[in-house]
Amino acid sequence: MNFNLTKEQEMVRKLAQTFTANEVAPYAAEWDEAASFPMEAIRKAGKLGMMGMPFPRNYGGAGADYLSYIMTIEEISKGCASTGVIIQTHCALCAWPIFTYGTEAQKEKYLPGLLSGEKIGAFGLTEPNAGSDAAGLQTKAVDKGDHWLINGSKIFISNGAVADVFVIMAMTDKSKGTKGITAFILERGMPGFTIPKKEKKMGISASVTTELHFENVKVPKENLLGQIGKGFKVAMTSLDVGRLGIAAQALGIAQGAFDQTVDYMKSRKQFGRSLNKFQALAFEMADMKTRIDAARLLLYKATDRRERGLPSTVEAAQAKLFCSETAMYVTTKAVQFHGGYGYIKDYPVERMMRDAKITEIYEGTSEVMKMVISGSLF
Numbered sequence: 032m033n034f035n036l037t038k039e040q041e042m043v044r045k046l047a048q049t050f051t052a053n054e055v056a057p058y059a060a061e062w063d064e065a066a067s068f069p070m071e072a073i074r075k076a077g078k079l080g081m082m083g084m085p086f087p088r089n090y091g092g093a094g095a096d097y098l099s100y101i102m103t104i105e106e107i108s109k110g111c112a113s114t115g116v117i118i119q120t121h122c123a124l125c126a127w128p129i130f131t132y133g134t135e136a137q138k139e140k141y142l143p144g145l146l147s148g149e150k151i152g153a154f155g156l157t158e159p160n161a162g163s164d165a166a167g168l169q170t171k172a173v174d175k176g177d178h179w180l181i182n183g184s185k186i187f188i189s190n191g192a193v194a195d196v197f198v199i200m201a202m203t204d205k206s207k208g209t210k211g212i213t214a215f216i217l218e219r220g221m222p223g224f225t226i227p228k229k230e231k232k233m234g235i236s237a238s239v240t241t242e243l244h245f246e247n248v249k250v251p252k253e254n255l256l257g258q259i260g261k262g263f264k265v266a267m268t269s270l271d272v273g274r275l276g277i278a279a280q281a282l283g284i285a286q287g288a289f290d291q292t293v294d295y296m297k298s299r300k301q302f303g304r305s306l307n308k309f310q311a312l313a314f315e316m317a318d319m320k321t322r323i324d325a326a327r328l329l330l331y332k333a334t335d336r337r338e339r340g341l342p343s344t345v346e347a348a349q350a351k352l353f354c355s356e357t358a359m360y361v362t363t364k365a366v367q368f369h370g371g372y373g374y375i376k377d378y379p380v381e382r383m384m385r386d387a388k389i390t391e392i393y394e395g396t397s398e399v400m401k402m403v404i405s406g407s408l409f
């Protein structure tokens with residue numbers, strides 16, 4: 032076991048910290064208030080290699096390891112959880128399945144644009160009647176000889192309104208259950224592919240979440256991703272990577288709220304002394320710090336297993352479960368410790384608490400994480 036970062040990992044973390052301090056954190060409240068997508072920051076992240084971090088250089092990636100990627104999401108999410116999830120959805124749920132399952136032609140066509148951040152990626156699995164029960168999807172793809180014809184719809188798609196490239200799961204043979212699902216690469220602008228509704232959300236307001244509609248969308252044969260009937264595996268293995276990213280986002284939110292609270296407690300005086308002098312509050316801070324550090328260890332361990340090519344589905348689920356619950360725990364306390372100031376938008380902990388909630392829900396709820404973890408026990 033080695034708990035030290037390499038020189039390269041330290042450099043990546045420093046870069047993410049500087050980028051967050053200069054390009055992300057100062058604007059996070061404004062983006063949240065206006066629910067505006069931080070396109071300029073995303074383009075800058077692309078120039079710094081952050082939209083293609085754990086991918087090889089020959090496709091335009093940064094050639095970094097998974098831990099560098101995870102630390103980047105964590106650092107950015109300290110300043111703005113929306114920016115964190117935009118990058119993680121793009122990397123884990125669109126670029127990753129194309130890199131892992133794509134043909135050489137697909138990789139050459141899509142990866143350079145995605146990994147440089149010139150193009151943005153999204154992932155379509157969830158449907159109105161297929162949330163946690165992902166295998167219940169009803170979007171249909173029919174083989175028409177020289178193309179596939181896709182009909183159906185998706186909901187809650189992160190990056191939906193701004194994405195150029197989409198990895199979409201559709202049913203090609205309902206009688207085969209999970210083995211009847213196939214993955215496809217769709218592009219914005221394909222006739223019949225529309226993006227009708229942008230959701231209004233409790234948090235992560237600067238990240239766009241939309242519906243996708245497919246009405247007789249003709250998808251070229253060469254856009255099939257992986258093999259026919261292997262789409263559920265494409266989705267689940269992508270989510271294994273995605274869950275590490277959401278855990279990192281949650282950890283960043285928790286650490287960000289914790290840091291804000293430490294500063295606040297030192298400066299805020301009540302009953303003639305600063306808040307950190309009240310032992311009841313200081314002990315709660317000790318609990319928060321311990322949970323954050325434990326969450327980070329779980330996440331980095333799961334990330335290390337992925338890096339080494341070891342099974343990491345269960346570890347990723349544990350990391351997501353614990354990091355997201357830690358984010359909710361810490362941000363709720365952070366708001367409480369800020370008192371009335373915590374409830375108004377002048378302080379970032381209000382936004383952080385709203386942002387934290389979704390980490391217990393998307394890319395698999397806490398209950399789904401428990402299904403994955405408990406399923407490995409028996």
Ligand code: CAA
Pocket residue numbers: 120154156157162163164165166187188189190209263264267268270271344392393394395396399402403
């Ligand atoms: N890796 C590889 N294979 C996997 C796998 C994984 N992580 N998980 C399951 N599989 C395989 C199984 O081995 C099994 O294969 P065999 O049939 O060959 O044995 C097959 O897939 C079916 O597995 P299950 O029987 O376990 O499938 P299930 O229908 O019971 O579902 C589940 C299990 C864990 C609940 C799954 O449906 C799930 O993860 N649901 C949550 C979906 C989710 O996370 N949705 C979020 C979408 S993205 C999002 O949030 C929006 C966004 O844009 C950010």
